[in-house]
Amino acid sequence: MHGALAEFEALLGQAAVITDPVALHEFRDPFTYRESDQWDAAAAVLPTTTEQVAEVVKIANRFGVPLWTFSQGRNNTYGGPAPRVKGAVIVNLRNMNRVIEIDEDLAFAVVEPGVRWFDLYDALEAAGGRLWTSIPDLGWGSVIGNSTEYGRGYTPFGDHAENICGLEVVLPTGEIMRTGMGGMSNSQTSHVYKHAFGPQLQGLFQSSGLGIITRMGFWLQRRPETYASCWLSFEGDEALAAAVDRMREFMLDGTVTNYPVILHGVALDDDGNPSFTPDDDLWLARFALYGRPEIVDAHWAACERVFGEIPGLTLRRRVYDGTDRTSHAGHEDRVMAGIPDMDILELFQSVYGEDTAHLDFSPVGPLRGSDVVETAHLMQGLYEKTGERFFSGLMLSPRSVIHISTMFFDPHDEQQTAAVYANYSAMLAVMRERGYPIYRTNLQHMDEVAEQFDFNDGVLLRVNERIKDVLDPNGILQPGKSGVWAKRYREQNS
Template sequence: MTTVPHGTTPAALDKALAAFTAELGSDAVIGEPSALREFRDPYTYLESDEFDASAALLPTSTEQVQAVVRIANEYGVPLSTFSQGRNNTYGGSAPRLRGSVLVNLRNMNKVLEVNTDLAYAVVEPGVRWFDLFDALQAAGGDLWPSIPDLGWGSVIGNSLEYGIGYTPYGDHARNLCGLEVVLPDGSLLRTGMGAMDGNVARHVYPHSFGPSFGGLFQQSNLGIVTNAGWWVMRRPETYASCWARFRGYDALGKVVDALRGLMLDRTIESLPLLNRGLEIDENGAMFLDPEGEGWSARFALYGRAAMVDAQYAVVEETLRAIPGVEVLRRTFDSTDLTGPANHDERVQRGIPDMDLLDPGMLPYGEVTGHLDFSPVGPNTGDAVVRVEQLIRSLYVRHGHVQVNGLYLMPRSALHISTTFFDPRDEEQTRSVYDGYADLVREVAAIGYAPYRTNLQHMDLVAEQFGFGDHAQRRLAETIKDALDPNGILAPGKSGIWPRRLRDGV
């Protein structure tokens, strides 16, 4: 039976599905519940229907996306967009509002341009990290993408979610330059300099004349992005993949302070990732050891060989001055694609892989559920140690094991802890999600909030942003109501509900 969204009648949904089919063709409309299972959030309880979609549409052009939005308005049917829909641990492809129709952009997957001189690409939403990497290689290999740890996601979806990678271009939202967006009324907007027909700076200058609207479409429900410029890095002469290893919170605080100094003076321009609980054996294979006390920091250096040697000498001297810290590197010629053999070496070189989903490494094999808790705070040793210890103590209180990932930007630290569970086990899954709510409240008490969250907790996280009697939420709702008066785009995304659903769903 079709899942009808709250606020929509079954008859209106049927009419909308018929109109979508007339517009896109029957092959591009998936309504069969068994076929829709592919788009579930894989990390919710296996039998749950809480975030089921009613259908999925596969448009192939901007014009088709515009037609879909107009039909949705006509019948009052909510849409939920994804690009690749691999947003696993933050909801996968599933809609926040049960019964929404998914707009699946996987078939809009062309790399529209690679500009080697100016180091950018223009991509459609379905372009995966694997596809971007291949396109840059085909264009001569002089450009490297920053990539997240898994290669199957999309450049646009990940960047709109403020996703992260590990090169100097690792803050992916900042690489977006010039979006093309279908607005909730079906009209088309180009952001930045692209707002002028034929403007030649569309993908190279990030601002506009007057206000810049690109940020309105990040983690929001105000438009559907149909292509975007995306900045990439120029291939350096040499690349060094580096690690520091140490044990205990005392060393952690000192290493964080040292890395911040090295980032602020631009000795290290990559974005370091520190881990506890994820180890690498002598063959480069990863394994989980959630009870372990060992930390590893990975980071990278890029540039001319002499520069990389000089930077490494400074890094080594600074980090080795901290008792118990071991530092090592492996250096590669930048044209060497096979030398970077393990995941850390590849990901910091922009070579995508899927190693982190290796079922052999995960406690419940292929079905293993992950829940990431991702608060952000300042990048100082004292602050980092305090919140890492608090988070760990909360997991212990709940009886959940976790691995810590600590992602450093020059001024901020993203504390991304992951707990693993078996989504076939309802009680265990519920306990992990309930525990997360507790984590949100406990860290809010000391001024921390997640930068990104899962479907279950969007309202709770939005609730923490209460300054000025929820001034931010009220502004978001005002914009939502003005742009999307029928409330059809992703109701509830990031805790932003359209007027018609604000009394609860």
């Protein structure tokens, strides 16, 4: 390790290589037991260019040092900045933070890994405001880290992985590669045409640990003339099933183009501020309409008619001009307009104070009303057994739904933390029975989740391992990411 650290310092300068053990605590997962040193990194390096990243990877190969990377390292509830193996060197990409290009006509941006949602939003506004980005609930994460992990936002561009067009990647051997049309050095279409000549390799680098992404094209939404933030509230199973089925039809026929969310366990005041509610029957659904005012009005009339058929359901909307970026009521109205903030942290911290941690459980199911009701009951029952507060956000796509539910805990309490992680395993087993796979998980459960993909004796994992061994022959990069271990680790553990 000493030799590698000396070479990192020679390459990047002393200030860009962190080795002080206390300073490295910043890169612990804040949502595990706070005193645990289980995944402590040996060092963190902060490159500023793709070429430096490539050199870091080559040094790591020479010394057999495992690397872990993040873009902003705010992946809280899915591991935060922490590596999966103790003693890894973190490649912290926060200082590669340029918005390289914004094309207002063709509606895309090209960003480096350290670019946060806040930064992209500011850059788009500064460029003239004709483009909106989709954003997750918290603005401090990175565009690349979130999108590569299949992160979600809430505008029509809310499936962030779908917006990726053209990656620049440092491979585990230190080679620099561009995917798709970017494979041609003077390509004019790297970020506007999604397919490739031959296989599209872009997906290889999503949630995989097979490369360090140093640049990414990201598609954006044309600013709408009008935006309407719309809400449904209703109670009970029948209304939930009916609302889900109607929302699916609206998404499939293009009336609703964004990614709606159905919330359980929260109530909103008139200003759009959320608070937790103990009312077990209450559901809130949020969706949005965008476009020319005539179209938004016509779609709203259709929503009023069709959702209005559900007994006891109430609807409301707030309408904004597309150029208005300042007067939105509350986080919920802002997030569906792509205006980043950190407001919901306050709600989450209301449980155990500033350090409140939570573990999100994220199985994916089909978007059928009856299935959603059954799953909600199943989840609620699991929560009742553990005594946890049931807080759930259903993330809708036209055909599927991610049933995100959240278990809060105090990360300073070792026993409580361990109990929550154990509950997660129990919930995994139940959802495995139901055939609902997990789309994203924390460090502790990556192997358990990977093993659930058992078709044909787990061929999927074996193929992932084969690809890993070819691209990363020394097993340097992101060992154990998504349950995929390189040969040297598999041999160690067998």
